[in-house]
Each structure stands twice: as structure tokens, then as C-alpha cells.
Amino acid sequence: MTPHVELKNHQRERYLFSLRLIFCLGFVGVLLAILVARTFYLQVWKHDYFDTMAESNRIFVVPIVPNRGVITDRNGVVLARNYAGYTLEVTPDKVPDLNATIDEIGKLVEIKPKDLRRFKKLMSERRSLQTLPVKTRLTDEELARFATQLYRFPGVEIKARLFREYPLSETTSHLLGYIGRINQQELDELEKQDLAANYMGSDYIGKTGIEQRYEKEMHGVTGMEQIEVDAGGRAVRMLSRTPPQSGKELKLTLDAGLQEVAEQAFGDYRGAMVAIDPTNGEILSFVSKPGYDPNLFIDGIDTESWDALNNSPDVPLNNRALRGQYPPGSTIKPFMALAGQHYEARAPGFSISDPGYYMLPGSSHQYRDWKTGGHGKVDLFTSIVVSCDTYYYGLATELGIDRMHEYLQQFGFGKRTGIDLEGEVSGLLPSSEWKMKRYQQIWYPGDTVSAGIGQGYNLVTPLQLAFATATLANDGVAYQPHLVKEIQHAPEEQQAATEPLFDLQIPAEHLKLVKGAMQAVVKPGGTAVGAFWGVEYPVAGKTGTAQVIGVKQGEKYDADKVSEYNRDHAWFIAFAPADKPRIALAVLAENGGHGGSTAAPIARKVLDYYLLGKKPKPMQKVVEKAGAEDD
Amino acid sequence: MNLRLLRQRFMLHLDPILLSGLGALLLVSLLVLYSASGGNEMRVLGQLGNIAIGFVALWIVANMPLHWLMRIAVPIYVLGMLMLVGVALFGEISHGARRWLNLGFMNFQPSELMKVAVPLMMAWYFEKHEATLTMKNYVIATLLLLMPVALILRQPDLGTSILIAASGFYVLFLAGLSWRVIGGLLVTAAASAPFLWNMLHDYQRHRILMLFDPSQDALGKGYHTIQGMIAVGSGGLLGKGYMQGTQTHLDFLPERTTDFIFAVYSEEFGFVGNLFLLGLFAFVIGRGFMITANASTYFTRLMAGSITLTFFTYAFVNMGMVSGILPVVGVPLPLVSYGGTSMLTLLLGFGVLMSIHTHQRLVKT
Numbered sequence: 001m002t003p004h005v006e007l008k009n010h011q012r013e014r015y016l017f018s019l020r021l022i023f024c025l026g027f028v029g030v031l032l033a034i035l036v037a038r039t040f041y042l043q044v045w046k047h048d049y050f051d052t053m054a055e056s057n058r059i060f061v062v063p064i065v066p067n068r069g070v071i072t073d074r075n076g077v078v079l080a081r082n083y084a085g086y087t088l089e090v091t092p093d094k095v096p097d098l099n100a101t102i103d104e105i106g107k108l109v110e111i112k113p114k115d116l117r118r119f120k121k122l123m124s125e126r127r128s129l130q131t132l133p134v135k136t137r138l139t140d141e142e143l144a145r146f147a148t149q150l151y152r153f154p155g156v157e158i159k160a161r162l163f164r165e166y167p168l169s170e171t172t173s174h175l176l177g178y179i180g181r182i183n184q185q186e187l188d189e190l191e192k193q194d195l196a197a198n199y200m201g202s203d204y205i206g207k208t209g210i211e212q213r214y215e216k217e218m219h220g221v222t223g224m225e226q227i228e229v230d231a232g233g234r235a236v237r238m239l240s241r242t243p244p245q246s247g248k249e250l251k252l253t254l255d256a257g258l259q260e261v262a263e264q265a266f267g268d269y270r271g272a273m274v275a276i277d278p279t280n281g282e283i284l285s286f287v288s289k290p291g292y293d294p295n296l297f298i299d300g301i302d303t304e305s306w307d308a309l310n311n312s313p314d315v316p317l318n319n320r321a322l323r324g325q326y327p328p329g330s331t332i333k334p335f336m337a338l339a340g341q342h343y344e345a346r347a348p349g350f351s352i353s354d355p356g357y358y359m360l361p362g363s364s365h366q367y368r369d370w371k372t373g374g375h376g377k378v379d380l381f382t383s384i385v386v387s388c389d390t391y392y393y394g395l396a397t398e399l400g401i402d403r404m405h406e407y408l409q410q411f412g413f414g415k416r417t418g419i420d421l422e423g424e425v426s427g428l429l430p431s432s433e434w435k436m437k438r439y440q441q442i443w444y445p446g447d448t449v450s451a452g453i454g455q456g457y458n459l460v461t462p463l464q465l466a467f468a469t470a471t472l473a474n475d476g477v478a479y480q481p482h483l484v485k486e487i488q489h490a491p492e493e494q495q496a497a498t499e500p501l502f503d504l505q506i507p508a509e510h511l512k513l514v515k516g517a518m519q520a521v522v523k524p525g526g527t528a529v530g531a532f533w534g535v536e537y538p539v540a541g542k543t544g545t546a547q548v549i550g551v552k553q554g555e556k557y558d559a560d561k562v563s564e565y566n567r568d569h570a571w572f573i574a575f576a577p578a579d580k581p582r583i584a585l586a587v588l589a590e591n592g593g594h595g596g597s598t599a600a601p602i603a604r605k606v607l608d609y610y611l612l613g614k615k616p617k618p619m620q621k622v623v624e625k626a627g628a629e630d631d
Numbered sequence: 632m633n634l635r636l637l638r639q640r641f642m643l644h645l646d647p648i649l650l651s652g653l654g655a656l657l658l659v660s661l662l663v664l665y666s667a668s669g670g671n672e673m674r675v676l677g678q679l680g681n682i683a684i685g686f687v688a689l690w691i692v693a694n695m696p697l698h699w700l701m702r703i704a705v706p707i708y709v710l711g712m713l714m715l716v717g718v719a720l721f722g723e724i725s726h727g728a729r730r731w732l733n734l735g736f737m738n739f740q741p742s743e744l745m746k747v748a749v750p751l752m753m754a755w756y757f758e759k760h761e762a763t764l765t766m767k768n769y770v771i772a773t774l775l776l777l778m779p780v781a782l783i784l785r786q787p788d789l790g791t792s793i794l795i796a797a798s799g800f801y802v803l804f805l806a807g808l809s810w811r812v813i814g815g816l817l818v819t820a821a822a823s824a825p826f827l828w829n830m831l832h833d834y835q836r837h838r839i840l841m842l843f844d845p846s847q848d849a850l851g852k853g854y855h856t857i858q859g860m861i862a863v864g865s866g867g868l869l870g871k872g873y874m875q876g877t878q879t880h881l882d883f884l885p886e887r888t889t890d891f892i893f894a895v896y897s898e899e900f901g902f903v904g905n906l907f908l909l910g911l912f913a914f915v916i917g918r919g920f921m922i923t924a925n926a927s928t929y930f931t932r933l934m935a936g937s938i939t940l941t942f943f944t945y946a947f948v949n950m951g952m953v954s955g956i957l958p959v960v961g962v963p964l965p966l967v968s969y970g971g972t973s974m975l976t977l978l979l980g981f982g983v984l985m986s987i988h989t990h991q992r993l994v995k996t
Contacts, residue, residue, distance in 0.1 A: 043901060047868070229881070
């Protein structure tokens with residue numbers, strides 16, 4: 001190794017090293033540029049995106065559930081209210097062994113078999129991460145006992161909630177309906193309507209009745225609390241708070257006292273009654289018997305109670321006033337009498353001689369009158385008072401089904417009244433056109449005969465008949481039947497139209513005759529005299545009997561031989577005071593037999609209470625407490 | 632002895648330019664640590680202590696004549712290797728890795744020592760064979776590198792082994808390892824990748840994939856990366872303001888004072904702050920390159936180049952990892968993250984740089 005060579009090597013090596021160093025410098029420069037580009041991308045280009053993510057990291061939105069609107073009757077009697085209470089709730093997704101947990105809870109607080117059954121039912125229809133109540137309405141003692149042990153139960157929490165309560169229970173069940181836990185289908189529907197955000201914290205939704213129809217008004221607007229949380233989910237501070245807006249208070253047109261009187265007047269009868277103020281369409285009473293306890297449904301009904309309600313032969317869940325369809329029977333006669341005069345088929349002075357049956361020309365088939373042997377000489381007035389079937393067989397034949405249809409449909413038969421409840425059915429007012437469409441059959445003269453006395457194909461709901469009666473009572477001027485009087489102290493304008501729905505322009509003398517005859521119905525010689533003996537106000541009424549099973553030619557109907565559920569339905573329609581009606585009603589007693597003996601007494605009690613303030617003896621809930629009620 | 636003389640004597644072997652760059656980075660560190668720890672003065676004081684110790688080491692090393700460094704290269708390397716073997720046999724296990732050696736009075740992490748010892752040893756080796764470098768010398772130098780790297784990888788400590796491998800590779804590269812060999816190595820690595828991939832277990836493959844796509848495991852391992860990126864991105868152009876970072880102060884960021892301190896800084900000072908910080912790093916690295924370029928001997932050039940490039944590698948790997956372009960390996964941000972050992976190692980390295988710079992300056996004059 002000579003110094004010369006070493007020096008040369010040294011220079012060359014230094015040169016090579018410099019090249020390498022420059023390369024490194026470039027390498028460092030490129031990587032630094034990449035870092036600058038990357039931070040630019042994150043901090044400037046995608047800033048909004050990451051800013052949103054950072055905000056959603058730290059901001060937690062807690063919904064504040066609004067108080068549901070209270071429902072009162074027209075006098076301020078509370079029909080649906082909220083009360084604060086504690087529930088024990090489980091989030092099944094967060095509990096490793098559900099059964100063991102519930103057993104453990106059961107050692108601390110009593111879990112009734114009913115609670116367990118309800119819980120199982122809720123489990124089967126729950127949404128994911130939903131909390132389900134194991135035990136509602138904890139007592140103070142249970143609350144204290146469980147609170148100290150809560151740490152042992154992950155996924156179990158005590159929640160303070162507002163509970164819905166229906167103080168009148170079954171008395172108002174079919175009218176108010178009930179709220180219940182929101183199911184998946186309802187959730188989907190809310191999402192479709194863009195309302196899901198407003199239900200973020202809500203567990204309940206109106207399922208039937210007023211609760212369902214006025215859900216939007218009563219639910220209120222959900223409030224929000226924006227809370228800053230740390231990574232562990234602990235609240236650090238509150239950022240903002242939008243208070244919830246309570247749901248609106250509903251004041252119904254209903255008279256709770258009247259409702260209770262009516263319900264009790266039914267005694268053990270199944271049936272329905274609707275009472276309307278004919279001057280404005282306000283529904284004063286809306287009864288469907290039997291009712292049910294709506295409070296059972298709020299937190300999910302247990303299977304046993306559900307089966308009991310659902311399988312009962314009395315069908316307590318069926319809203320008979322709204323959805324029950326029955327032949328109107330003889331209650332159709334006052335309307336037929338108006339039709340007869342309208343088409344000038346019957347002059348008031350004209351009378352027939354009733355042998356107790358009617359035969360179509362050229363036929364030997366006898367259409368029997370309810371009274372064997374007949375009523376003798378019968379004119380239009382008498383035909384209503386004694387409810388002569390033969391008279392109307394003839395009248396109907398003379399009018400023909402299509403004119404009957406044309407006239408009667410004006411009173412709202414065969415179509416929905418448009419009451420503010422969901423699920424109303426339309427009844428059936430037949431016509432030849434309808435029969436052809438429905439059965440591809442022509443209309444037979446015999447069909448008309450039975451239609452004349454409200455049998456045959458005719459079907460009405462108690463609500464429809466009450467509406468028609470109110471229209472008649474108010475001289476043909478009809479108002480929309482409705483249940484809600486005020487929403488949050490403001491008159492409900494959509495339903496309570498100040499303008500009449502329609503005016504039938506019935507000539508005064510036609511009305512005078514029919515109304516006079518209806519007043520005679522409750523007087524000696526009339527079909528409802530027994531029920532209205534000694535009545536202190538002028539009242540107009542009409543009895544009716546709706547056949548459940550047909551009676552064969554040559555046989556006689558005998559109530560004792562027919563099983564209870566096949567007996568005739570009893571109808572009574574009425575309005576009072578007859579000269580200036582303030583109330584019109586229709587009463588149906590299912591399988592009650594004769595209208596005069598079962599339905600009319602119910603109507604009497606209702607009218608006595610409404611017009612005179614007479615209280616039947618055992619009044620428990622509203623009527624007795626009405627004085628003490630101060631909210 | 633008057634004060635001026637004392638100051639002169641003290642500053643004699645320090646490089647004021649490099650020192651000012653280091654000082655600025657250390658000030659940033661103290662500032663960010665205070666925020667990252669949620670206003671905890673103890674963390675700041677602790678870091679000040681780390682800096683003090685590191686600075687003493689820097690001063691001592693800077694004042695060491697270069698031939699001393701040459702002399703201690705082999706003993707330190709041998710000692711380090713012995714300790715690594717010791718760790719493998721009797722090491723303390725913590726967090727699932729065997730990295731620490733219990734010395735009775737303290738737990739010592741020999742891999743930290745190797746961060747300095749490996750390039751020192753390799754530079755010493757190349758200096759020794761400077762005149763007669765053949766392929767054999769490169770192979771031996773590579774073995775000197777791979778032995779400690781393999782032992783550290785087995786601990787396992789991926790981050791440290793990558794950094795040591797990088798520091799050794801820089802020595803090889805600067806020592807003139809031929810491009811053909813480098814190219815050959817790259818081709819071999821690329822070619823064997825699919826083969827190696829097939830040899831991996833499913834869970835290992837999953838982990839590797841996860842490194843490149845953290846959203847696949849957003850609540851598990853990917854959580855750190857995602858939260859880091861959110862912190863950086865939400866900082867925006869100007870940042871959320873000092874002590875105002877929500878990701879930082881509401882605990883969303885993991886490892887705030889150590890591996891993810893860059894996210895804290897980015898969140899609070901924004902893109903403009905990042906440009907400043909990258910500028911500081913570039914300044915220090917630039918000064919390192921100048922010292923390297925001016926170094927007089929083969930040994931010092933290799934040492935200075937390796938130290939400078941390794942420092943840059945630390946910074947790049949950390950910032951790349953936090954901003955989501957590199958997989959998460961536990962590498963702190965040099966001089967900024969909290970930590971005594973890494974501070975000591977880094978300042979020791981800068982001490983070597985200063986020694987190289989000042990001793991040859993004395994030689995020249």
C-alpha cells in the first residue's frame with residue numbers, strides 16, 4: 001500500500017461518499033414532502049370530514065322525551081294522564097345469561113309470573129339494544145333495595161319514567177284506545193314519514209283509538225341535550241339543551257259521567273251506544289261493551305291476559321260502536337217514513353189494513369208482521385208507533401230498492417261517518433247495482449220487502465245509526481260527528497266544523513209527522529212505553545229488533561229456544577228533548593231481544609242523567625268523584 | 632477563571648447551530664407535553680429531567696476526542712450483544728415482550744444501547760478496512776448488523792429492530808455498498824414476499840392487512856390510528872388552539888405523551904404548526920448533513936451520516952404512523968415524545984455529531 005494509491009483511493013472514496021450523501025439528501029427531501037402532502041390532505045383537504053368525526057366523538061345527543069298530552073272529557077275530568085314511576089329494565093344484548101340475571105333480580109324484588117310472561121312476549125318482538133321492563137312500578141322499598149345492588153347487574157338499570165294511565169279503565173277503553181311499546185313495523189313507518197328523530201327517546205306510541213288518531217298532537221316534540229363526553233363515555237359538560245315541547249292536551253267532547261252511566265246501564269249486556277249532540281256533532285258518549293283494561297297494554301300485555309281477551313266469546317276487543325255491523329231492524333222505519341213522504345208514495349192520511357202478513361203480488365210467500373194477527377188499520381203515524389212491519393213491506397215494494405238507497409244514503413247509511421277514530425267500517429245500504437256487483441245477481445222483489453224493515457242485506461254501525469238519528473233530530477241538518485273538542489285549549493277546527501255537513505231540506509210537515517210518531521212510541525200504545533213511564537221531558541224514540549238467525553216459514557221465533565248468542569239484537573234510537581233536541585243516541589243490546597224491553601231502558605237512564613242529572617244508584621268512578629276532582 | 636472563559640470552555644465542543652435546532656424541538660416538546668398530559672407539570676418536569684440527563688451525556692460525548700469513540704466501539708458492541716443474549720435468556724417480561732434486563736438497581740433495555748453501538752461498531756469496522764474494502768467486508772458488516780437485529784426482533788420489538796436495521800443500513804449505504812447488491816436485495820425481497828405471505832398464519836396476515844387498513848378493526852388495534860388521524864385532520868389549517876384539542880383532552884387519543892404526541896401537536900397547531908415542526912426537523916437534519924459532509928475521516932463520515940439519517944427515520948416513521956401512511960409500530964417522535972431512554976440515546980447521538988464537528992475544526996485550525 002503506497003501513499004500515492006491511498007490518496008487516490010481517498011479522493012475517489014470521498015467523491016463516492018458525496019454522491020451517496022446527495023442521494024440521501026434527496027431521499028429525505030422526498031419523504032418530508034410526502035409528510036407535508038399527507039398532513040395537507042388530512043388537515044386541509046379532508047378537514048371537514050375529520051372535524052365531523054371529532055365532533056361526533058365528543059358530542060353525545062341525549063333525547064329528552066316530551067310529556068304526552070293529557071286527555072280530559074268536556075268538563076275537565078281526566079281520562080288519560082301520566083305519572084312518574086320507576087321501572088327495572090334489562091338490555092338483553094348486554095346481559096350474558098338472561099335467565100340467571102332475572103332469577104337473581106327476583107331474589108331482590110318480586111317478579112310476578114305476569115311480569116315474566118310479559119317480558120317473554122316483549123323479548124320476541126324487541127328491537128336490538130332495546131331495553132325491556134322486567135318489573136314496572138317499583139315500590140319505594142323495592143327501589144331502595146335494588147339500587148344498592150345495582151352494580152351486580154350489568155345491563156340492568158332503574159329508569160324513571162312517565163307512565164300512561166287510564167283512570168276510567170274499561171269505561172273509556174274503546175274510545176281512548178291505548179299506547180304501547182313501539183314495534184319494528186311502527187318504527188319503519190316513522191322512518192318513512194321522517195319522524196324517527198322525534199321518537200329517538202320515545203318507547204310508546206298510540207296503538208288504537210284517540211291515542212292513535214291524535215298521536216301527532218299528543219306526542220310532543222322531543223328535546224335534546226348535547227353533552228360533551230370523554231372517550232370513556234363520561235359526561236364532561238352540557239353543551240346545549242333544547243327543551244322538549246310537551247304534547248298537546250286533548251279535551252274531548254265526551255261527558256265522562258254520561259259515559260259511565262251508559263256503560264253501567266248496559267248491565268251484563270254486550271252492545272254499544274253512541275250519543276251525539278245533534279246541534280254540533282259532538283259525541284257525548286261512546287260505549288262498546290264489554291270493554292277491557294287498556295292499562296294492561298301499555299307495557300306489553302302478558303300472553304295469558306291477551307289470550308283471555310282475544311278468545312272470549314264476548315269479543316271485548318271489538319269496538320262495536322265503530323266496527324260492529326248489525327241490521328238496523330225497525331229503527332229504519334222513521335227514515336223509511338220520510339222516504340215515503342218524499343217520493344209521495346204515502347200520504348199521511350192513507351192507511352192500510354194489516355192482516356199480520358204481507359204477500360208480494362202473484363206470490364203466496366207470507367212476510368210476517370212481528371204481531372200475529374196484525375195491527376188492523378194502520379196509517380203512516382201509527383206504523384211508527386206500533387212498528388207495523390206489513391206497512392213497510394208494502395212501502396218498500398212501492399218505492400223500490402234503488403229509491404230507498406238514494407234516499408237513505410243521504411242520512412249516512414252505507415258509508416263511514418268520518419269520525420276521528422281509525423278503523424271505522426261503512427255498514428251496508430244495498431241497491432240493485434250493489435247486488436249485481438257483489439253477487440252477480442239481479443235484485444229480487446223479495447229482497448226489497450225485508451229491506452223495508454231494516455233486515456236483509458242492511459247493516460249499520462251504532463255510530464252510523466246515532467248519526468242518522470241526530471240528523472233527523474236536527475231537522476235534516478247534519479254536523480260532523482267528532483270526539484275532540486279542543487286541542488291545547490284551542491277549538492279543534494278540522495273536526496268541529498261550525499258549518500253543517502249537509503242540510504237535507506226535509507219539509508217541516510214530513511218531520512212533524514215522523515217526530516210526532518216517535519214521541520208517541522214512548523207513550524201508551526207505543527212500543528217503548530214501559531221504559532219511558534213517567535218521563536219528565538218530551539222524548540222521541542224508535543225501537544228495533546235485529547234478527548241474528550232467520551226464522552223458517554211457518555215457524556215462530558222463541559227466544560227461550562235459541563241459544564244466547566243467536567237471540568235477536570235489541571235497538572233503540574232516541575232524541576230529547578223532542579222539541580229542541582240536545583242529545584240523540586242509538587243503543588244496541590246484543591242478543592237483547594226486544595228493543596223496547598232491553599235497549600230502551602238503557603236509553604232512558606242515559607237521557608235521565610244527561611237532561612235531569614239523575615244518577616243511577618251504584619256510581620263509583622266519575623260521577624261520585626266529579627265534585628272532588630280538582631285537576 | 633472568569634465567566635467568559637468558563638463559557639468558552641463549556642461551549643468549546645458544542646455546535647451552536649445544531650444546538651439551537653435541538654433546543655427549539657425540546658421547547659416544543661415541553662409545550663406539547665404540558666397540553667398532552669392535561670396540564671400536568673410533573674410530566675413537564677420529568678421531561679426536563681430527561682433533557683438534563685441527556686444533555687450531560689451530550690456534553691460529555693461532544694468533548695470526547697474522536698479516537699476515544701473508535702476505542703470504545705468494540706467493547707460497547709460486545710457488551711451490548713452479551714446483554715441482548717442475557718435478555719433472551721433471563722430477561723424480564725413486560726407487556727408480553729422480553730426486553731428488560733434487571734440490573735438490581737434498575738431495569739435496563741439493552742436494545743437502546745445498540746441504537747448507538749451498532750452503527751459505531753460498523754463505522755469502526757469500515758474505518759479499519761477502509762483501504763481494502765471487498766465484498767467480504769460488507770458481508771461481515773451486515774452480519775454485525777443482523778445479529779443484534781435478529782435478537783431484538785425476537786423479543787419482540789419491531790420498532791427498535793427496524794430503527795437499528797435502518798441505522799446499520801445507512802452505514803452500509805454510505806460506505807458504498809454497490810447499487811447492484813442493493814438492487815439485488817430489493818428484487819429478492821419482492822420476489823420472496825408472496826412466498827413468505829403463504830407461510831404466515833391467518834391471524835398474522837390479518838394483522839398485517841390491518842396495519843394498512845385500520846378501519847377493518849376500528850374498535851381494536853385500528854382505533855389508535857383512526858383516532859390519531861381524526862386528531863390530525865380535525866386540527867385544520869390553524870389548529871384548535873393550545874390546550875383546546877378535543878381528541879387530546881377528552882382521552883380519545885391513546886399514548887398522547889409518547890407515540891401519538893404528533894397528533895396532539897397537529898390537533899392544536901394545525902397544518903401551519905406542522906410546517907413549522909417539519910421545518911425544525913429539516914433544519915436539524917440539514918445541519919447533520921453539513922457536519923457529515925465536512926467530516927474528515929471515513930469513520931466520522933459514516934457515523935455522522937448514520938446518526939443524521941436515523942434521526943430522520945425516527946421522525947418520519949412516527950409522523951407517518953400517526954398520520955396513517957405507515958403501520959403502527961411503537962416509535963416515539965424523537966426529542967418531542969416523553970421518555971428518558973430515547974432522549975438519552977438521541978442526545979448521545981447528537982453529542983457524537985458535535986464531537987465530530989468540533990474536534991476536526993480544532994484539527995483544521
